Amino acid sequence: MPTASSSVPSQGSDRKDLSRPFRKSSLDVASFVFGGLTGLATLLILAILAIILGNIIWHGWAGFSWRFVTSGTSQGMFDVDQAGVLPMILGTTARVMLMTLFVLPIGVITAVYLTEYASSTSLFTRIIRGAVNNLAGVPSIVFGLFGLGFFINFIGGGIDEFLLPNRPEPVWGKPAIFWASLTLAVMTLPVVIVATEESLKAILPGLREASLALGATKLETIVMIVIPQAMPGILTGGILAVSRAAGEVAPILFTGAAYYMASLPRALTDQFMDLGYHVFILSTQSPDIERTRPILYATVLVLLLLTLALNFVAILIRARMRRKMRVAAH
Amino acid sequence: MGLQRGHRARPLEWLVERGIFLVSLSAILMIFLIFLFVGREALPIFFGRTNSSLVQETIPVDKLDSIPKPKLKEYLGLTDSELAGLDRETLQELMALKIEGAQQAPKDKDADVNTTAWRYLLKPHQWTGYDRAEFIWQPVSQIHKYNIIPLVIGSLKATLVALMFAVPLALGAAIYVSQLAGPRTKEWLKPTIELLAGIPSVVLGFFSLIVLATVMQNLFGYQSRLNAFVAGIALGLAIIPVVFSIAEDALSSVPRSYTQAALALGSSRWQAAWKIVLPAAIPGVFAAVALGFGRGIGETMVVLMASGNASIVSWSVFDSTRTMTATIAAELAETVFGGHHYRMLFMIGTLLFVVTFLSNLAGDLIIHRLKGRLEGKR
Numbered sequence: 107m108p109t110a111s112s113s114v115p116s117q118g119s120d121r122k123d124l125s126r127p128f129r130k131s132s133l134d135v136a137s138f139v140f141g142g143l144t145g146l147a148t149l150l151i152l153a154i155l156a157i158i159l160g161n162i163i164w165h166g167w168a169g170f171s172w173r174f175v176t177s178g179t180s181q182g183m184f185d186v187d188q189a190g191v192l193p194m195i196l197g198t199t200a201r202v203m204l205m206t207l208f209v210l211p212i213g214v215i216t217a218v219y220l221t222e223y224a225s226s227t228s229l230f231t232r233i234i235r236g237a238v239n240n241l242a243g244v245p246s247i248v249f250g251l252f253g254l255g256f257f258i259n260f261i262g263g264g265i266d267e268f269l270l271p272n273r274p275e276p277v278w279g280k281p282a283i284f285w286a287s288l289t290l291a292v293m294t295l296p297v298v299i300v301a302t303e304e305s306l307k308a309i310l311p312g313l314r315e316a317s318l319a320l321g322a323t324k325l326e327t328i329v330m331i332v333i334p335q336a337m338p339g340i341l342t343g344g345i346l347a348v349s350r351a352a353g354e355v356a357p358i359l360f361t362g363a364a365y366y367m368a369s370l371p372r373a374l375t376d377q378f379m380d381l382g383y384h385v386f387i388l389s390t391q392s393p394d395i396e397r398t399r400p401i402l403y404a405t406v407l408v409l410l411l412l413t414l415a416l417n418f419v420a421i422l423i424r425a426r427m428r429r430k431m432r433v434a435a436h
Numbered sequence: 437m438g439l440q441r442g443h444r445a446r447p448l449e450w451l452v453e454r455g456i457f458l459v460s461l462s463a464i465l466m467i468f469l470i471f472l473f474v475g476r477e478a479l480p481i482f483f484g485r486t487n488s489s490l491v492q493e494t495i496p497v498d499k500l501d502s503i504p505k506p507k508l509k510e511y512l513g514l515t516d517s518e519l520a521g522l523d524r525e526t527l528q529e530l531m532a533l534k535i536e537g538a539q540q541a542p543k544d545k546d547a548d549v550n551t552t553a554w555r556y557l558l559k560p561h562q563w564t565g566y567d568r569a570e571f572i573w574q575p576v577s578q579i580h581k582y583n584i585i586p587l588v589i590g591s592l593k594a595t596l597v598a599l600m601f602a603v604p605l606a607l608g609a610a611i612y613v614s615q616l617a618g619p620r621t622k623e624w625l626k627p628t629i630e631l632l633a634g635i636p637s638v639v640l641g642f643f644s645l646i647v648l649a650t651v652m653q654n655l656f657g658y659q660s661r662l663n664a665f666v667a668g669i670a671l672g673l674a675i676i677p678v679v680f681s682i683a684e685d686a687l688s689s690v691p692r693s694y695t696q697a698a699l700a701l702g703s704s705r706w707q708a709a710w711k712i713v714l715p716a717a718i719p720g721v722f723a724a725v726a727l728g729f730g731r732g733i734g735e736t737m738v739v740l741m742a743s744g745n746a747s748i749v750s751w752s753v754f755d756s757t758r759t760m761t762a763t764i765a766a767e768l769a770e771t772v773f774g775g776h777h778y779r780m781l782f783m784i785g786t787l788l789f790v791v792t793f794l795s796n797l798a799g800d801l802i803i804h805r806l807k808g809r810l811e812g813k814r
Binding site for chain 2: 138140144145146152154155158216218220224232234236237238243244246250251255256260296324325349352353354356359360383389390399402410417425
């Protein structure tokens, strides 16, 4: 029996290893080097983040002024001394607020179904979850194509053809702030669903059981107990969705963003100017990139302030929520 | 949960619950609609029904009455309402113009080639003026050349550079944050790294165009300022938070008892992380890479601004390159609605959707399995 005979001495040597004093564990060279490398990778990512933000804040601050955020582009959008970004700020704000109206109810209701009603093991629930995850991974430019093909051509074109047949020009069947918002709502749906679900799961089951024991129906429990408790999470989802949508350019390229507009959008069917798209225009179409650099940096700073500030708030709320959850679990 | 009541007891509640169920289908519906409506515009290309050749068959003017209406509509490229609004004379004039146009087509052996056929989309072809068969994407020229290979290579090139840059960094950081860092450090480190995901891609594109491209060119001294390398690094910045989040999540979901057992047996923290936790979570790492790939190949603004957008086939990462996403973004605004160029861009969009769908599905399935195994559910 060769196996048995060979295993006996090795067992003996193992035992010897264990009986040695703790020396290797704290001063192991490989551990030191590789552990250090992972720390270095972390540090490098932080450094990149700091460089990007630092560069933008440093240069952006120079071109930033009160006038810049309160005036329009009527004097020409590449004019360093006159151009402002107020129409873009308003356009971006309007499109994300419009989007919130659609995405919040749908996202929250879907999350309620997934956590409160669906059985977590059924194939059907798996398919819904798979669809949500997949929707989160669809390229943003494909959302743009979808908005054009579905919202503008199919629905907008349909409205024009059947409800407004005698107009010489398309009313709904063209890029508009309404279609851009809807496209973004589809894109940010997973963000809201995932965040809401997380907060619904964090609610103690005892709370639901107490409500049911007192005679409330399931729906009453959800509306009056569960959703109010989950409000911070729902809010986080909304903020994250807004922050994500505010910076997206690809989905609105064909669905509503305008290169230049003399006036602000007045109707849902108007096009709009957008901060992110304006950054793209200033970076790539400027007649003199060196001269327009200050307004480019300042515009980027405004966009970044908008999205990162929102993100930061969402992260703070979420961190607080998780801590509360951990405390509750113990 | 209390008494099970039928829908007759509380009809309103029953109705609302049905409503909730219906709304929850929206995600499935949206995936389905995206596939349907992006694919719909590309269908004629898939089935070879578009014809982009310059020399088209013409119909003599006096045959106007003998051809059926749908065919006439298609032949003259009119919509229903336009066709109804035109009288006989105008129609005849249009047909005459069509014949005239056909006679003016260039005397070129490529003029009667239907460039939207699959053969020309995928295989190299020796166009007039070229001395060998080549892959060419050149939709805005006299002969519309629609070979998608340069775009596919461009997308892959930028994404691979991005993955090679982002995966080691993100994975290292994920190991550090989930296994080695103390709980206090972890508390601020994780959200800070995830802040990178909050930077809009147009800002990353701007940064790589204005700052990174110049720095990199000075550093490496290559020819074209904007190229797959710069685009890849910038793309990597967009991928890092994706890979980091998912990998960190997978590593953290490995039960603490694994690490504790390893530490109790005398291993160092690094050994426990590298030899115990990482192997247990390795499917999650693969999933993170798959999802990072999906994110990279679908990213638009970064590559549109940083890649240089020349559609050339080359294996060097220091050449200017054009990706599938950037092509759609840059060209769709200039296409004729319903024309072959328009449909071709939707075809690329469908391709992108299918590729990202598959990589997401793979990532999703892997993570689901991993979680099931680690939580001992299976």
